[in-house]
Amino acid sequence: MKAIEIIKPGEIAIVERPIPECKENEVLIKVKAAGICGSDAHIYHGKNAFATYPRVVGHEFAGEIVKVGSQVKNLQVGDGVAVDPVSSCGHCYACRIGRHNVCKSLSVIGVHRDGGYREYVAVDAGSAHKLPKNISWEIAAMIEPYTIAAQVMDRGRLTADDTVLICGAGPIGLILLQAVKMTGARVAIMDIIDTRLNMAKEMAADLVINSKTSDMITEMMAFTNNEGASLILEATGNINVLETCIQKIAAPAGRVVVLGFSTELVKIPQVAIMSKELEIIGTRLNNNKFPQVIEWFAKGLVQPEKILTHTFKFEEVEKAFDFMDKNPADVCKIGLTF
Template identity: 30%
Template sequence: MMRAAVLRSPGQFEIEERPIPRPGPGEALIKIARVGICGTDLHIFNGHYAADSLPMVPGHEFTGTIEAVGTDLRGLQVGGKVVVDMNIGCGRCFWCRRNEILNCPEMQQMGITMDGAFAEYMLVPARLVISAPDDVPFEVLALTEPLACVVRAARKARVNFGQSAVVIGAGPIGNLHVQLLRTIGAAPVIVMDISAERVEMALDCGADIGVTDPAQLKQAVLMATDGRGADVVVESVGNPALYGAALRLMRKGGHLAAFGLTGPEDTLALPILDTILHENSVKGSVAGMGQDMNDALTLLVHGRIQTDPFTRASFPLQEIQQAFDSIGDRPDDLKTQIVMAA
């Protein structure tokens, strides 16, 4: 038997005993070691997202070891450390062939539309398992999935060295955007958040300029870009008003990376003529998949990301309710992880 944290209803976890599943053909059984709490998990916990999936075991930012594999599988070593791509597509359709799995008509996501990783063991498609080096700590490997989301956003935005970039929001994902933009070679990297503590952490992690007053952001951007505006603006909060502000921060010919999730009815008033005449662009992106996961893992393995701000807060599985309830009271913790096994 194993323990699993079931979200029975918004705001209410229950630890229950379940049989440990057995892998069939094409499947791998993962012994979960660490699981990060994502903003999406918080939306589910608060009843704002995926309510029709409850009761459910959430959790999709996870790492662990291979406990067992099904028949006829090669290349996966029992006991080896792994991370797992959470996005399950059919593998056959137009979108899957293009690695646009979120658009697959049969798409499922571990921990969002189906049971996820807040359990001691989890059964996953073996084709989505990625082997990881044994010498990389689990708390670092658990950052692979969120970093993969940021890798994909930068890839879609076609960020290049020497480009000016603004990141709106200095939470965990905003901080990763800052770090990846700096790694790519964007300069200057400007970050804005109303939390002075999180802006300071973003500056420590590589941002060049930090702004805590939204009213001062545009002037700061113009001063840093010779009055042009930013090459790339990343909205990482999910606020319609901030999306509108992001459009006004772009230079002519600039790019808006739409990343922060809004409500389903929220809209953005796009100045069509300016968009056409200035050759501006907007590109949405939210989840890393396929090669994004491999690239994120490579960056973590080779120390390109400062992970200390993300690994300070951890709770055992039996305290998952407390972990979720207290997140809003711990702004200095960029990430909270649930420890499943050593």
């Protein structure tokens, strides 16, 4: 079979690999479509501290089951599935309290082990989630990034009464916007790229802020009647944005959910957190959110087709990465078809 392998940072090739064996508790999937995530690009460019090389990347993918292990009962050949890339040990503290997505021995397909950018993948049957017939392969490959939004909503305890600020209108920011709007909450979103903010307007953002040309603090205070945002979702990874949100924009008793993962030190006075009883909440990957998001897709509650802006054949993956790097204002999400 053909597989897309990042041999070392900056070097990618399509190589021949044997079709994986299907163990008794696994299913063998013929990959139909995959998404390119920012983290895939980081691995390609050598900017992901968790990745090792050579590596077949890809943690957003969907396909058709072509073989079923002897112990698998709830899936069969011909089923379409989306794959949860998160695996855990099952016995560390995080796993024992039901938060396996931050397992001490966390393993993610496409980062710590070979992923979905290949023609066939064998995965544990528990990671394969059956798809309804009304979801195309290209759209099904986008289920994983929407599970990030479901996790964020859970971690941030989002309600319809919240006034939300989303920092960053890239793919994840726009996916967050769709998920938040689904609940009826008022939401503002900031970025520095007008084309992304225009997409946010089309997705019914109540306020868009270009922080290069407008003062984000002034805009948010006007938007919230000087109360501040009750829930902030920080998806830029920019420490200056995070510092501003905590010190200047978060409402008393507010929550700040941190998606970005810069390794730079953040400077925040303790009093900024203590005086408002702020909650600073981390979020990572997803914790069993695939069934919930598949239901969103099946019922048309979100619009993944608005996020998927470009599609390439998997043989054109190098061209796709290059296009993504050179056209940040035009690209939201790129899909690969197999």
